[in-house]
Every structure is written in structure tokens, then in C-alpha cells.
Amino acid sequence: MQNTVTKMITVTMISTAMFIISGCTVRLTEASFIAHDKAPVAFNTEFTQALQQAMPNNAITPLSLEASDHAKLNGFFIDNPNSNTTLVFYQGNGMKIQPHCLADLTALSALNTDILVMDRRGIGASEGKPKIQNIISDAQQQLDYLQQHFQPEKIILHGYSLGSFIAADLAKNNQIDALVLHGSATNADDWVDEKTPWYMAPFMTLEIPQDFRNIDNKQVVAQSYSGPLLVIAGENDDEVPPALSEKLFAASKSANKQFIMVPKVGHQGMLEDVTTMQQYQAFITAL
Template sequence: MHTLVKQTAISAMILMTSACTVRISEETFIASDKAPTTFTTEFTQKLQQALPDHLIAPVQLTARDNVSLNGFYIDNPNSKITLVFFQGNGMKIEPYSLSALTTLSALNTDIFVMDRRGLGASEGKPRIKNIVSDAQQQLDYLHQQYQPTKIILHGYSLGSFIAADLAKNNTINALVLHGSATNADDWVDEKTPWYMAPFMSVEMPEDFRKIDNEKVVAQYYKGPLLVIAGENDEEVPVGLSEKLYAASKSANKELIIVPNAGHQGMLTEAKTMAQYHAFIDAL
């Protein structure tokens, strides 16, 4: 799935509007489905079988514009820490997230994950503003319904921008930026071949520029920060994660560069998960 997104991220989602202008639009960049698909009983059973010691609770929220958002709260009975997982572009809970959720469960926290609007089991058309608004509503619901003692926001790829934006305006215990860019302009620069750069200009919605991970960690969020990057990530080059780490003003920050990893598979490396676990234990 991520390979497909990777292959189409530039060719299908960035529209060439002239010989020297590239236009990025929310409609073409943010992956979405034509209609929502309800979670199947088979998938829920597989999730429960993969996590037999956890309570799998479906979550349904109604957004402020009456859009239905759906996901799961995965309750570890031995934990009061909740990891909120914001997925990458096009990454649906069913069928793509069973492996990721199983891997994250090794951290021994509760896990809260929702299909963002317009994808998987959630309704609506995704735009930066409403995705950010939905995420805030999800975080408010988490506080009201489960009262966790600690909250970790884990954002993967596109989801890292949502996690960082929440960290700017909410009290949390840790922020994890995984396969993350600094901001839209840096990402476009990194993805533009050097021989095309002098002949190109880029147009993008202002909302894309407003969600800026580098600005968040440099100016707003100073709590514990974990940055995870793949050494061979071609979709989000490792240099962007290094730049994020360098910009952070946190006194407790850690950068993990996973050897030989691309944009996928960073968390399947045992040493990475051991370091992640140690980071949580130290909170």
C-alpha cells in the first residue's frame, strides 16, 4: 500500500499546470475513498486474535459537521498510558494496519487509532483544516472517556503533521515523529530533481504551509521527542528527520535512524522497538 502511495505521490497527486509550475492540491494529494467501508467482523476478530490480552473496543465519533469517524480503542489492562496513532496517507485501519498495531502493542500501552475522514471506515472529504479539527475532537474524547495518565502522540508520515499540530496546543507527555518531513516546502524541494529546480515554481494551498513540524518543535513543543527515520527512505528523505531533530528545543529528544529501512518497516527492526520502549519507560 505505501509503495503504491510512494509511486503515485508525485505523478498522480502533484499536477503539472504549465511547463514551469507545479500545483499541489488537497483534493489530489490527500488520499481518499469514494465511500466509507464498515469494519468487517473478520478483521475485528483478527485484531483480537493478534492481541488476545487486550480489549478491542470500536469507537464511533460524530464530527462537528456530522461526519461519522470510526476506529478502535485497544485497551491494555495493565496500562494507563495511551498511544494515539495517526497513520500515513492512504493507510486504512482495515486491511493495512493489523501489523502496525500488533507491533505497537509491544510497547505495552493502550492504543487509540481512527480512520481519518474520507478513508476506510470514516465518512467525509479530507481537507487539512477538518483533519486537524477531527484530531482535536478525538483527543478530547480520549480525555473524557478514558482519562489516561499519560498521552503519547505518534504520527507516521502525513500523520506526523497532525500529531505535531496537536502537540502545539495540547498538554501531552511525548511526541513521536515517524517517517516525517519538516514542512511541505522542504519536502517538495527534496523530491524535485536538481536539474528541474531552476525551471519550476510550486503552488500549494496555504493550509499546507501552516502545518509545519519544524516550526512546532522549534517554537512550541518542548516536551519529550522521539524522531524515527529510515536510512534509505526515498519518500521522506532522512535529512528531513535530522533537520527536525536539530531544530527541536526539547531537553529530552532522541533520533533513531533505522539502518537499511525505507519509508516502511522501520518499526519491524527489533533494536528500534527496544529504543522506543526505553523512551516510553523514561517518561
Template sequence: MQNTIKKMITVAMISMTMLIISGCTVRLSEESFIANDKEPVPFTAEFTQALQQAMPNHLITPLSLEASDHVKLHGFYIDNPNSNTTLVFFQGNGMKIEPYSLSALTTLSTLNTDIFVMDRRGLGASEGQPKIKNIIADAQQQLDYLHQQYQPEKVILHGYSLGSFIAADLAKNNKIDALVLHGSATNADDWVYEKTPWYMAPFLSLEMPDDFRKANNQQVVAQYYQGPLLVIAAENDQEVPPELAEKLFAASQSANKQLIMVPNADHGGMLDNAATMYRYQAFIFAL
């Protein structure tokens, strides 16, 4: 996620006297919240080589897909020759594959699965203007392409931060083998109010597009998805309070669910913890 809500709340705090008198409305728009580049930047040969060097036993294949509205989306398929399981990785807000995902992808490769990852529209190498609806539609198209092109035996959807809402939405209507929610909130309302100082909460109201409210991870795990679930949260996460991960875990109706609360980690450092990756690998092995 990003600092949009922080900025809004800071402005609101400065105007505290007016808030007490008249109340405050935080307006959360797709344009202000979802990170967007002015124009796409193709992957460099140096970055592709760096991926290959980091994962010498994997085959790195650049991907190019055309969305239903002819927007070009770009990413990679990272093929582990000893695996028929594919992990589909949905990144956080503003997290482009190049340069920000080399470390994460290298770490995820230790899970011994194939990896499918795309820059979402409007970010990194991919074209277009992002909206919640078209990001989710793109993700469905990517999942369909994965099945048609690579025919994996098992599919794991891993959503990090904002990407968790994409992964969870796909889990509602697709047969998958596991869902991983990493640095995830329950829903936009909970996230904003958890980030709001207690003394401002009585004066705060939140306006957002309907599509934001429909993206509800807690509702998905409580009502739609009952398969294997792994929730990964950071003890010191300042972006998404870990209490929201605990709330997600409690709401889940899955008979096979695990919560990893990573000690001494922040929003970006969860996968750097060796014990976390050991438990993640065990979770996948047991599927």
C-alpha cells in the same frame, strides 16, 4: 505520503525543454494529495477478531464518534489492562485501519500502552470529505474524547508520514507527554524540493493551499513544542528523504529528544526493526 509528487515531477521532466524556457509550477491540491475513498466500508467482524487474536491480553473496543459537522468517524480503543498511558496513532496517507494497520497496531502493542486509533474522515470506515482543516479538527475532538472517556495518566501522540502533521499540530496546543514523528517531513515545501532532481529545481515553483503550508512540523518543534520528542526515520526511505528527519531533529528545542535512523529500512518498514522498537519502548519507559 503518496505518489502524487512523483507523478507531477515525472510529467515535468518529460517537458524539460519547455521548463527551461518558461519555468514549471507544481500545484498541490488537497483533492489530489489526500487519499479518499468513494464511500466508507465498516470494519468486518473478521478484522476485529484478528486484532483480538493478535493481542489476546488486550481489550479491543470499536469506537464511533460524531464530528462537529455530523460526519461519523470509526476506530478502536485497544486497552492494555496494565497501562494508564495511551498512544494515539495517526496513520499515513491512505493507511486504513482495515486491512493495512493490523501489523502496525500489533507491533505498537508491544510498547505496553493503550492504543487509540481512528480512520480519518474520507478513509476506510469513516465518512466525509477530507481537508487539512477538518482532519485536524477531528483529531482535536478525538483527543478530547480520549481524555473525557478514558482519562489516561499519560498521552503519547504518534504520527506516521502524513499523520505526523496531525500529531505535531495537536502538540502545539495540548498538554501531552511525548511526541513521536515517524517517517516525517519538515514541511511540504522541503518535501517537494528534496524529491525534485537538482537540475529541475531552478525552474520549479510550488503552489499549494495555505493550510498545507501552515502544517509545518519543523516550526512546531522549533517554536511550540519542547517536550519529549522521538524522531524515527528510515535510511532508505524513498518517500520522505531521511535528511528531513535530521533537519526536524536539529530544529527541535526539546531537552529530551532522540533520533532513530533505521538501517536498511524503507518508508514502510521502520517498526519492523527490533532495535528500533527496543529504543522506542525505553523512550516511553523513561517518561
């Protein structure tokens, strides 16, 4: 999710001081919110080598898929020779595999599963113009490809920050074995409410596109998905307040759900906590 809304609210606060009597409206658009690059940048040899060095027992295969509009989407399949379980990792807003994901992928590789990770369209090594609907469509295509070509026995969808909305949306209509929501909000409205200072609320209106409102993690776990659920939150997360993760956990109707509050950690670095990864491993082992 990053800090796009935070920046918008900060600018609005300054502007509001000039015309506080009349109030103001901020319009959140897909173009302003969803991070995108001017052009794709291919993975370099040094990064691929760093991945291989971080997980020497795994086979790392570059993947290139063509979306329905012919945009090329690129990523990696990380094959653990001792696993028939695949963890699909959906990154946060603006989070590119190269250079941002080495630490998280290294941490996740310790879970001893296969890993599928793709740069979403419009960022990193992938082409295309990102919108909510085509990001979801791309993710569904990638999940279908995984099932057809690798045929895993179990599938875990792990969504971080904005990526949690992709993972949860896919969990509604696909047979999966576990859902992991990491640094996640309930929905766009709750997130904006948490990020807006109380003293600004009477003077500011934030218009949110309907496509943002249609992806609702709280609604998914409360009404559509009842399988194993792991929620991971950072105690000091200022980007996505942990109260929203707690609401997600409370709303879930799953009989097998676990909540991890990572102490003294913000929006980044949760997977670097040893105790968290031990609990994550236990969660997977019990599936």
C-alpha cells in the same frame, strides 16, 4: 505522505521536455494530495478477529464518533489492562486501519500501552470530505474524547508520515507526555525541495496551498513543543528522505529527545525492526 508529489513531479518532467524553454507550474491541491475513498467501508469481522489474535490480552473496542459536520469517524480503542498510558496513532496518507495497520498496531501493542486509532475522514471506515483543517479539527475532537472518557495518566501522540503533521499540530496546544514523529518531514516546502530533481528546479514551480504551509513540524518542535520527542527515520526512505527527520531533530528545543535511524528500511516497516522497538520501549519507560 505516500508518493503523490513524486508522481506529479514525474509527469511534470515528461511534460517539461516538450516546453522546457517556457517552464511550467504544478498546482498541489488538497483534493489531489489527500487520499480519499468513494465511500466508507466498515471494518469486517475477520479484521477485528485478526487484531484480537495479534494482541490477545487486550480488549479491543470499536469506536464511532460524530464530527462537527456530522460525518461518522470510526476506529478502535485498544485497552491494555496493565496500562494507564494511551498512545494515539495517526496514520499516513491513504493508510486505512483495515487492511494497512495490522502490522504497525501489532508492533505498537508490544509497548504495553493503550492505543487509540481512527480512520481519518474520507478514508477506510470513516465518512466525510478530507481537508487539512477538518482533519486537524477531527483529531482534536478525538483527543478530547480520549481525555474525557478514558482519562489516561499519560498521552503519547505518534504521527506517521502525513500523520506526523497532525500529531505535531496537536502538540502545540494540548498537554501531552511525548511526541513521536515517524517517517516525517519538516514542512511542505522542504519536502518538495527534497523530492524535486536538481535539474528540474529551474523549469518547474510548485504552488502549495497555504493550509499545507501552515502545518510545519519544524516550527512546532523549534518554537512550540519542548516535551519529550522521539524521531524515527528509515535509512532508505525515498518518500520522505531521512535528512528531513534529521533536520527536525536538530531543530527541536527539547531537553529529552532521541533519534532512531532504522537501517536498510524504506518508508514502511520501521516498526518491524526489533532494535527500534526496544529503543521505543525504553523511551516510554523513562517518561
